[in-house]
Amino acid sequence: MVGKAMGDSELIRAAIDGDERAFSVLVRRHADAVYGHALRFFRDTSAAEDATQEVFLKVFRSLATFDQRSSFSTWLYRVTRNVCLDMVRRTARQPLPVDPVDLTPIPVADFSDSVATRDAVEKAMHALSPEDRAALDAVTLFDLSYEQAAEALGIPQGTVKSRVFRARRLLVSLLLTADHSGGGA
Secondary structure, three states, X not given: OOOOXXXXXXXXXXXXOOOHHHHHHHHHHXXXXXXXXXXXXXXXXXXXXXXXXXHHHHHHXXXXXXXXXOOHHXXXXXXXXXXXXXXXXXXXXXXXXXXXXXXXXXXXXXXXXXXXXXXXXXXXXXXXXHHHHHHHHHHHOOOOOHHHHHXXXXXXXXXXXXXXXXXXXXXXXXXXXXXXXXXXO
């Protein structure tokens, strides 16, 4: 019986054996991380939705070739990143760089604090370099260890650590600046 208590490895085996419910549980378990990475990559909900759909289509087609030498999350992150990069190459759609100096304060609106905070975090995330954002996404969204992130990104573990550290430091700085310039209470 397929259930949410099953680990990724068991779900993968069941999905390979033709259990559609197992694959569905796998998708639901990881969809938010895939969508979140794609949304940060493209800054466009439509493109992020397309990328998420394409990622899971590719995962479905390639699941039998997943050799489980790395964790499923590491492999899924690599697939997600490659799909996003392929979409950029195919459509010539480039992520928009944001200059931290040009970030406008979050307007005071009738939104809840959580929506304002989420908006501030997303704006700050786009101020990060693509390399720093990719490392931070791997560690935070996909919950990869530094070692797994290094494997997925094809860079040394120390580089992942420094990129995550740099990303977190810049995020804190930008969020404090936004808070003090009218974005907070």
